[in-house]
Amino acid sequence: MPNWTDNLLTVTGSADRLNEFLAAVNGENGVVDFATHLPQAPVDDEGHEQSWWGFNACATELTKHTPAKLVFYFQTGWEPPLAWAECVAKKYPDLRMSLLYAEEGEGYAGLWISNENGTADNWLNVNVVGYPAVWAFLDSLGCDFGWNAPDNEPYDRDSVPQVG
Numbered sequence: 001m002p003n004w005t006d007n008l009l010t011v012t013g014s015a016d017r018l019n020e021f022l023a024a025v026n027g028e029n030g031v032v033d034f035a036t037h038l039p040q041a042p043v044d045d046e047g048h049e050q051s052w053w054g055f056n057a058c059a060t061e062l063t064k065h066t067p068a069k070l071v072f073y074f075q076t077g078w079e080p081p082l083a084w085a086e087c088v089a090k091k092y093p094d095l096r097m098s099l100l101y102a103e104e105g106e107g108y109a110g111l112w113i114s115n116e117n118g119t120a121d122n123w124l125n126v127n128v129v130g131y132p133a134v135w136a137f138l139d140s141l142g143c144d145f146g147w148n149a150p151d152n153e154p155y156d157r158d159s160v161p162q163v164g
Contacts (some may be wrong), residue, residue: 003105004058004075006145009085013095017068021092022070032057032074034084037091042083051082057081079103080111081120089114102138103144109134111141
C-alpha cells in the first residue's frame, strides 16, 4: 500500500492547445494516463522503476476547465510524476504548466514549473525544515490538500523562519 502523493496540475494556454492536451492525456487508464506519454516506466538513478508509474493517476478529477486553463487533481503512489511532467512539457512547450505536490506521510511538498524558459522543481522536506515550513509553503500557494497538522508539531505561521 503506497503513501499517496497529492498532485495539483494546472495548465494554461490557448483553448485549442488545451483541448489537444486534454485529449492527449486521456487514455484507457483514466483522465491522466501516464502510459499515454511514457509507455515504459521511467527508472531512478539506481535503475529501479519509479513507483508512481505502476499505479497511474488515482482519484483523478478535472477540477477546472475554462478556455484558458485546465486544473487536475490526482494522487500518485509515493512520489510525484515528475518524469511524466517533463515528457509532457517537451511535447507542449507552448503551454505553461505547474505541478504542486505534497506527501503527508514522508512530509514533503514541492512545486514543478514549465514555461517557455524551461522547467524547474523546488521542494521542502519536513526532516530538514519541519512541518511548519512545509505547511507555510502549501499555504502560500493556496493549497493544503486538507491535511491536518501533526499533534506533536502544530502549524503556527509565526514559527516559520523568515527569509530576507
